[in-house]
Amino acid sequence: MTAARQKPATIRDVARAAGVSVGTVSRTVNAPETVRAATLERVRATIAALGFRPDARAQSMRRRNTLTIGFIINDISNPLHAMLFKAAEIDLRERGYSLHLVNTAGNAKREAEAIETMQHGRVDGIIMTINNEQDRRCLDRLQSLRVPSVLLDREIKLDIDAVFTDHAAGMEQATDYLIGLGHRRIGIVTFGPEILPGRERIRGFEQAFLRRGLEVPHDLIRGHGPGADFGFRDASALLQGPDPPTALIAGGNQLLVGALRAIQQERLDIPAQLSVVTCDRTDLSALYPGPLAVIVRDLDEMGRTAAQLLLERIAGGASMPVRRIRLPTTFVLGRSCAPPRASVATHAAELTRLA
Amino acid sequence: MTAARQKPATIRDVARAAGVSVGTVSRTVNAPETVRAATLERVRATIAALGFRPDARAQSMRRRNTLTIGFIINDISNPLHAMLFKAAEIDLRERGYSLHLVNTAGNAKREAEAIETMQHGRVDGIIMTINNEQDRRCLDRLQSLRVPSVLLDREIKLDIDAVFTDHAAGMEQATDYLIGLGHRRIGIVTFGPEILPGRERIRGFEQAFLRRGLEVPHDLIRGHGPGADFGFRDASALLQGPDPPTALIAGGNQLLVGALRAIQQERLDIPAQLSVVTCDRTDLSALYPGPLAVIVRDLDEMGRTAAQLLLERIAGGASMPVRRIRLPTTFVLGRSCAPPRASVATHAAELTRLA
DNA sequence: TCGATTTATGATAACGTTTCCAAAGATAGC
DNA sequence: GCTATCTTTGGAAACGTTATCATAAATCGA
Numbered sequence: 001m002t003a004a005r006q007k008p009a010t011i012r013d014v015a016r017a018a019g020v021s022v023g024t025v026s027r028t029v030n031a032p033e034t035v036r037a038a039t040l041e042r043v044r045a046t047i048a049a050l051g052f053r054p055d056a057r058a059q060s061m062r063r064r065n066t067l068t069i070g071f072i073i074n075d076i077s078n079p080l081h082a083m084l085f086k087a088a089e090i091d092l093r094e095r096g097y098s099l100h101l102v103n104t105a106g107n108a109k110r111e112a113e114a115i116e117t118m119q120h121g122r123v124d125g126i127i128m129t130i131n132n133e134q135d136r137r138c139l140d141r142l143q144s145l146r147v148p149s150v151l152l153d154r155e156i157k158l159d160i161d162a163v164f165t166d167h168a169a170g171m172e173q174a175t176d177y178l179i180g181l182g183h184r185r186i187g188i189v190t191f192g193p194e195i196l197p198g199r200e201r202i203r204g205f206e207q208a209f210l211r212r213g214l215e216v217p218h219d220l221i222r223g224h225g226p227g228a229d230f231g232f233r234d235a236s237a238l239l240q241g242p243d244p245p246t247a248l249i250a251g252g253n254q255l256l257v258g259a260l261r262a263i264q265q266e267r268l269d270i271p272a273q274l275s276v277v278t279c280d281r282t283d284l285s286a287l288y289p290g291p292l293a294v295i296v297r298d299l300d301e302m303g304r305t306a307a308q309l310l311l312e313r314i315a316g317g318a319s320m321p322v323r324r325i326r327l328p329t330t331f332v333l334g335r336s337c338a339p340p341r342a343s344v345a346t347h348a349a350e351l352t353r354l355a
Numbered sequence: 356m357t358a359a360r361q362k363p364a365t366i367r368d369v370a371r372a373a374g375v376s377v378g379t380v381s382r383t384v385n386a387p388e389t390v391r392a393a394t395l396e397r398v399r400a401t402i403a404a405l406g407f408r409p410d411a412r413a414q415s416m417r418r419r420n421t422l423t424i425g426f427i428i429n430d431i432s433n434p435l436h437a438m439l440f441k442a443a444e445i446d447l448r449e450r451g452y453s454l455h456l457v458n459t460a461g462n463a464k465r466e467a468e469a470i471e472t473m474q475h476g477r478v479d480g481i482i483m484t485i486n487n488e489q490d491r492r493c494l495d496r497l498q499s500l501r502v503p504s505v506l507l508d509r510e511i512k513l514d515i516d517a518v519f520t521d522h523a524a525g526m527e528q529a530t531d532y533l534i535g536l537g538h539r540r541i542g543i544v545t546f547g548p549e550i551l552p553g554r555e556r557i558r559g560f561e562q563a564f565l566r567r568g569l570e571v572p573h574d575l576i577r578g579h580g581p582g583a584d585f586g587f588r589d590a591s592a593l594l595q596g597p598d599p600p601t602a603l604i605a606g607g608n609q610l611l612v613g614a615l616r617a618i619q620q621e622r623l624d625i626p627a628q629l630s631v632v633t634c635d636r637t638d639l640s641a642l643y644p645g646p647l648a649v650i651v652r653d654l655d656e657m658g659r660t661a662a663q664l665l666l667e668r669i670a671g672g673a674s675m676p677v678r679r680i681r682l683p684t685t686f687v688l689g690r691s692c693a694p695p696r697a698s699v700a701t702h703a704a705e706l707t708r709l710a
Numbered sequence: 711t712c713g714a715t716t717t718a719t720g721a722t723a724a725c726g727t728t729t730c731c732a733a734a735g736a737t738a739g740c
Numbered sequence: 741g742c743t744a745t746c747t748t749t750g751g752a753a754a755c756g757t758t759a760t761c762a763t764a765a766a767t768c769g770a
Contacts, residue, residue: 008475008501051499053474053475054475055416055475055476056475056476056477057412057415057416057421057476058416058476060412061410061412061413061416066412068455071456076431076437076440076441077434077437077438077440077441078434078437079432079433079434082431082432082433082437083432085431085432085456085458086431086432086458089456089457089458098455098457098472098477099455099456099457100423100453100454100455100456101426101440101444101454101455101456102444102453102454103440103441103444117453119408120363120408120409120410120411121410121411121412121413122411122453144406146363228638257638257641257642260642261642264642264645282638283583283612283637283638283639284638284639284642284643286612287612287615287616287619287639287643288639288642288643288644289643289644290619
C-alpha cells in the first residue's frame with residue numbers, strides 16, 4: 001500500500017508487447033484453439049509477464065452480461081437466510097457468477113431501491129425475498145422487471161418464478177401431532193398474514209383442527225412480523241392469558257428466541273408444563289433445553305433450486321412458462337412435547353365424575 | 356415473464372427522441388445545472404417516457420469505478436460475520452456502493468480465487484477476513500493487490516489497513532475474573548493459533564495466570580479451528596480428562612455450540628458444577644441456560660470502522676499511511692459463573708488437615 | 711510447384727457512457 | 741445594433757473489450 005499501484009495492463013498493451021493484434025490476444029484468452037501454437041505461447045507469456053487480466057467492465061459491456069446475480073434478502077444475520085445464500089452461491093459460482101447481496105431489513109424502500117439499482121446492467125438475474133408484497137413501490141418495480149428473477153418463499157400475483165416451502169402442510173402435521181397428544185389449547189406465534197409463510201402456517205394450523213372436527217383456538221393465534229421482540233410479546237401475552245395454552249408453536253426462528261425468553265420468564269418447564277414446537281433447526285432449538293420438536297425444511301435444497309430456476313430462466317428467456325416449486329417439510333420430534341397436564345387432570349376429573 | 360422483455364433504452368434513444376445530443380442527455384442526468392431549464396424539462400420527460408436509466412457497465416467503464424465493494428468472509432451464516440456485513444453495508448450504501456459477497460468457508464482456494472476475481476474491474480475495494488494467512492496463493496494475491504482493502508480481525512505482515520478486536524485484553528479480563536472466583540483449572544477451547552483471534556485469545560488467557568504469578572494450565576488449552584464439532588470434541592476431551600476444569604471458556608460462538616453439547620452430555624450443571632464464559636453474544640449464549648458470561652465486542656462498530664477505513668483509502672489513494680485500528684471488548688457477567696466446588700472441597704480438606 | 715482450401719491473423723466497428731473542445735446561442739454593455 | 745462575454749449545446753474521442761469480416765499465411769493434393 002506504500003507503493004503506488006500501477007494501472008493494470010490492457011489488451012492493447014499485451015498486443016503491442018507480443019507483436020500481435022488485440023484480436024489475437026482476445027482469442028488467446030477466449031478461444032485458444034483458434035490460435036497457432038507458437039503465437040499462443042508467445043501471447044500467453046506476455047500476458048503472464050504483464051499480469052494482464054481482462055477488465056470485467058469492458059467484458060460485460062461487450063458481452064451484454066455481468067456474470068453477477070443479485071440476492072435480496074430480509075436479514076442476512078438470520079442463519080436460515082444465510083443458508084439460502086450459501087447454497088445458491090455454490091451452484092452459481094460453479095457457473096461463473098458472483099453474488100451481489102442486499103440486506104433490506106424488511107424495509108420497503110430499500111427493497112424497491114435494491115430492485116431498481118439492479119435493473120440496469122448490474123446483474124444478470126435476481127433471487128429475492130420481498131417482504132412488502134403489497135407495497136406499491138415494490139410491486140411497480142417487480143412488474144417492470146427487466147431481469148430474470150426468482151422469488152424465495154413469496155408468492156406474488158405476477159409472472160415470476162418462485163420456490164417456496166409447503167409451510168401449511170408442515171404446520172398441519174405438527175399441530176396434528178400436538179392434538180394427538182391431547183392438546184387442545186395450542187398457541188402459535190408466527191409472521192403476519194401479509195407474507196406467505198405467515199399466511200400458510202396459520203392456515204395449516206387451523207386446518208389441523210378442522211380436519212379433526214375440532215374448534216380452532218382463534219384466541220391463541222398471533223401473527224405479527226418476525227423478530228424476537230414480537231415472539232416475546234406475543235408468547236408472553238398467550239402464556240399470561242386467562243386460559244393459557246398447554247402447547248406453543250413458534251413459527252419462525254427469531255420468534256422462538258423471544259418465545260423462549262417468555263417461557264423462561266414464566267418459569268415454565270418444557271415439556272412438563274408446556275410443549276414446544278418450532279420451525280427450522282437452529283443452534284438454540286437443538287440445545288435448549290434439549291432438542292426441541294421442529295418443522296424442518298431443506299434450505300440447502302431451496303437455495304439450490306432457486307439457483308437452478310434462475311439459471312434456466314437466464315438461458316431460456318422470458319418465453320419459458322413460469323415455474324412455481326413447492327418443497328416439503330419434515331417434522332422432527334425432539335424432547336419438547338408431552339401430553340398436557342391439564343388434559344390429564346381433566347381426564348381424571350371426568351373419570352371421577354363418571355365413577 | 357410471459358411477454359418478452361424489450362431491450363432497455365439507451366442514452367442515444369433518449370437523445371434522438373428529445374432532439375438533442377447524447378451529451379445533453381448525459382448532462383441532464385449528471386449535471387442538470389449546466390442545462391437550460393426548457394431543455395432539461397424536455398429531456399427529463401423523454402427519459403421518464405422511455406424509462407431510461409444509464410447502463411451501469413458503460414458508466415463504470417468510462418468513470419473507471421464500479422461503485423461496488425467486495426466482501427470476503429468465512430461463513431456468512433455465522434450471525435457475527437453477518438453483523439459485520441450489515442454494518443458495513445449501511446455505511447457503504449449511503450455512499451452509493453453495493454456489496455459483492457463471497458463466502459469462502461475458510462477454504463484457501465476460494466479465498467485466493469475471490470481476491471483474484473475481484474481485482475480487475477469488479478470492485479472498487481475489498482473488506483475481507485482471510486483465514487489462510489500463510490497460504491501462498493492467498494499471500495501472493497494479497498501482495499499484488501490492485502484494489503484498496505481492509506482486513507477484518509486479521510493481521511498480515513503486509514501493508515494493508517486493518518481493524519481488529521483486542522481479543523487478548525478481553526480474554527485476560529474474563530480469565531482473571533474466573534481466577535478471582537477461585538478457579539485454577541480453567542479450560543479454553545478456541546481457534547487455532549494460525550489466525551489472529553485464536554493466537555490472541557490464548558495469549559490473553561495465559562497472561563491472566565502469569566500476571567498473578569500462577570502457573571498456566573497448558574493442558575487445558577485447546578486451539579483448533581472454528582466450528583461446533585471442534586468445540587464438542589475439545590470440550591468433551593477436557594471434561595472427561597483426569598483432572599477436569601472447573602471453568603470453561605468457549606472462545607468462538609460456534610465452539611460454544613459444541614461445548615454446550617459436550618456439557619449437556621456430561622450432565623454438568625452451569626454454574627454449580629462448571630462455570631462457563633463465552634465470546635460474543637448470540638441467541639444461545641443469551642438464553643442457555645440463562646444468560647452466560649460473555650466477552651462482548653461491538654461488531655457494528657467494527658463493520659462501520661472497516662467501511663470508513665476503506666472509503667478513506669479509496670479517496671486517499673495508496674500513499675496514505677497504513678492504519679491498524681484495535682477495538683476494545685467488554686466483559687458482561689451472566690449467571691454462568693460461580694466459585695469452584697472443588698476449590699471449596701480442597702479448601703475444606705486443607706483446613707481439616709491443618710486442624 | 712501451383713492453385714485450391716483451410717487456418718490464422720489484423721483491422722475495425724460496435725457496446726453505452728462521459729468528457730473534452732469547439733461552435734453556436736443567448737445575454738449584456740455600450 | 742454591434743461586439744464581448746457567458747451559457748448552452750453538439751460532435752467526437754475515449755474507456756477496454758469482443759466479434760465480424762476480409763486478407764494473409766499455412767496446408768494440402770495433384
